Amino acid sequence: MNVLVTGGNAGIGYFTAEQLAEAGATVVLGSRSQAKAETAAASIRARVPGAVVHHTPLDLSDLPSLKSSVDGLEPLDAVVFNAGIARDETSRLVSSDGHELMFATNHLGHFALTYWLAPLLTGARIITVGSFAARSERLDLADLQSTEDYDQKRAYGRSKLAQMSFGFELDRRLRAARSNAMSVVVHPGGALDSLTPSRPGVHTRPASTRIAGLLLHGKDDGARPAVHAALDPDVEGGQLWGPRQFGLRGKPHLEKPHAHMTDEQTAKVLWDKSCELTGLDLGEVLGL
Template identity: 50%
Template sequence: MPTYLVTGSNAGIGYHVALQLARTGATVVMGSRSAEKVDAAMASIRSVVPDARLRHLQLDLADLDSVKAAAHELDSLDAVVCNGGVMIDDTELMYATNHLGHFALVGWLMPLLAGGRVVTTGSLRGKKVKDGDDYARSKQDQMLFGFELARRQSAVTSIVNHPGGALDTIRFPVSLLLQDKEAGAWPAVQAVLDPSLRSGQMVGPRVFGLRGEPRVEPVRGQLADVTLAAQVWDRSVELTGVEPA
């Protein structure tokens, strides 16, 4: 059975990604800082999938020493879902968690991932960033990393996804436009499991990119800017000291 690592999997969309992958019989490694929160998430998953194969990996994406130690604890891996993220006022910490930690994690996991997949989770706001939106910038840089990885590294399949308009609670009439986080996990899960997907593609919800079953989306605008992506890559190498290639 395959082994998948999902970062930020103790809550939110990451939890639902872990749950849906656990249903396939795969071993799901749940990367998180908090053992207590992961234990609760595991118990919740096992209440739905009693024979779920789950493991906690201690991982603080904002701490490169923690990221390196976590990567070296694994000895087999078929895909990593770079999902973990925060939206906070501390811009440096947010950028480290949302992007740099994942960039370094993928770099250190490369020896295990040959022939496997790197699935990068972005956001709607990351598609087109306005000045001053630090959260959107952190998510866009993470998405640009996924596309640039596809261009630079042929040993892995690098697929970008976003959850559309996913909220914790959805009620009518909001449900006509948005969806819950269970559905928001579908694009990431498809990015892991669908053998027809190619490196460099992006998966998002079918209905206006906001809700519905996942589909392959065109990569346009800022996300298609190869110069910007190369700049993000070079800056990330400089800041982390890691080259995922």
């Protein structure tokens, strides 16, 4: 089994890659930093004897670079769209292409990457890692990039909602085209660094609290819905998987997505605008 994990060098992406390697998958870490990817790969190999881990350079905020990121990759059985950024700064920043940075990285980058990966995704599982933050947000289709009244938390939530909306719409289109590929959406729940086990060179566990441990979990457990979506033979396209207990912690379970996440009209507009913003006709390349 061959799996690409975007942002696989740190956080939930790292633990997704580690757990997939434990299951016997060949894992490709998509990362901007070769040094960080090599450190993550060494950590995985130290814990999983015989693990096969590779690296491909990947900067989702730089759309023109993504074509070269897939060069040399083998056909994929699954891809986990995990990479993303959440900014604390209140100022609005843009990518090198002029797109709002979180929207560019979290949504547009994965949308464009799907285009370039298309020849490698026959029969693959395309897994989008969303966020609990998307539950309380709604997309502003007239201002997807938050040019008006910018708020960093809202912009982050909307970027994750855009990812999830895309994941559900992608599966609807794959089903309509009778494709063997499927798109599955997951979220990690409440995953904290303080509850995450240490990995030398990758993550050092800070002080924890018992109260947080009762309500939330670590990033190792937060990775499990994505791993489940990649490996479990009973998973179906269009599903949403997250933690069992209040959507915040626990083993993966099947959830019913909120209506605004699966609204078809919103998703169609988002799809068309994403094609326009990236300059890529994803439907055409996937035969949808």
